[in-house]
Amino acid sequence: MTSTLILLRHGESEWNAKNLFTGWVDVDLNAKGEAEAQRGGELLVEAGLLPDVVHTSLLKRAIRTAQIALMTAERHWVPTRRSWRLNERHYGALQGKDKKETLAEFGEEQFMVWRRSYDVPPPPIDRDDPYANFHDPRYASLPPDARPATECLKDVLLRALPYWYDAIVPDLQAGKVTLVAAHGNSLRAIVKHLDQIGDAEVVSLNIPTGIPLVYELDDDLRPTGPGRYLDPEAAAASIEAVKNQGKK
Numbered sequence: 403m404t405s406t407l408i409l410l411r412h413g414e415s416e417w418n419a420k421n422l423f424t425g426w427v428d429v430d431l432n433a434k435g436e437a438e439a440q441r442g443g444e445l446l447v448e449a450g451l452l453p454d455v456v457h458t459s460l461l462k463r464a465i466r467t468a469q470i471a472l473m474t475a476e477r478h479w480v481p482t483r484r485s486w487r488l489n490e491r492h493y494g495a496l497q498g499k500d501k502k503e504t505l506a507e508f509g510e511e512q513f514m515v516w517r518r519s520y521d522v523p524p525p526p527i528d529r530d531d532p533y534a535n536f537h538d539p540r541y542a543s544l545p546p547d548a549r550p551a552t553e554c555l556k557d558v559l560l561r562a563l564p565y566w567y568d569a570i571v572p573d574l575q576a577g578k579v580t581l582v583a584a585h586g587n588s589l590r591a592i593v594k595h596l597d598q599i600g601d602a603e604v605v606s607l608n609i610p611t612g613i614p615l616v617y618e619l620d621d622d623l624r625p626t627g628p629g630r631y632l633d634p635e636a637a638a639a640s641i642e643a644v645k646n647q648g649k650k
């Protein structure tokens with residue numbers, strides 16, 4: 403038996419459009435992002451892939467993307483679970499900073515290490531930084547020393563995997579079409595795990611906004627083939643735009 407997993411990065415956010423590092427800052431979708439989420443829902447309908455269950459992060463850009471896509475597919479009623487473990491990577495002291503200015507200040511090599519390396523986190527955010535999340539009630543159940551002040555992709559993978567095994571895998575094993583609405587870097591971590599991408603190779607992996615990425619998984623939860631974007635052309639264009647953020 404195979405099961406179907408659909409990964410969906412949120413649509414364009416207000417800060418994606420402004421080229422700002424976002425991380426755990428709870429920025430909303432802009433109008434383009436809402437339209438992308440709707441298109442994501444239409445693509446699911448066209449492909450005959452109707453989610454039975456949805457998992458999201460605790461951030462509104464992912465929550466609203468899932469809601470809009472599911473409303474479009476008339477699946478707004480499916481059971482929903484949310485976890486901080488699906489949140490975007492915490493971008494540390496870079497949260498709220500302009501990507502172009504950061505590239506100009508620190509140079510392309512450092513900029514790319516912070517953006518895409520597997521195991522080098524950006525500098526930690528100050529507890530008093532306006533974009534820190536230490537007092538945010540949605541993380542109240544997380545012990546203070548488990549609340550990140552910065553994260554690299556490896557940290558994201560390590561905190562996402564318990565949720566993958568404990569919450570998402572049981573849905574897949576029950577044969578449910580499972581939608582995971584999350585973020586560029588939390589989805590990079592899940593795709594790295596699924597496709598067994600090496601630590602050096604994952605640097606070049608970018609996830610487009612708002613386009614469903616579908617995997618069929620076997621009994622061992624291994625992909626039976628490569629993940630497929632439901633709109634490959636739009637995905638390729640969006641991947642290129644994500645890759646070049648900060649450079650233009």
Ligand SMILES: O=C(O)[C@@H](CO)OP(=O)(O)O
Nearest residue numbers: 422423424425490517586
């Ligand atoms: O700013 C962020 O949080 C992420 C995703 O938007 O950006 P990047 O693609 O640079 O990792």
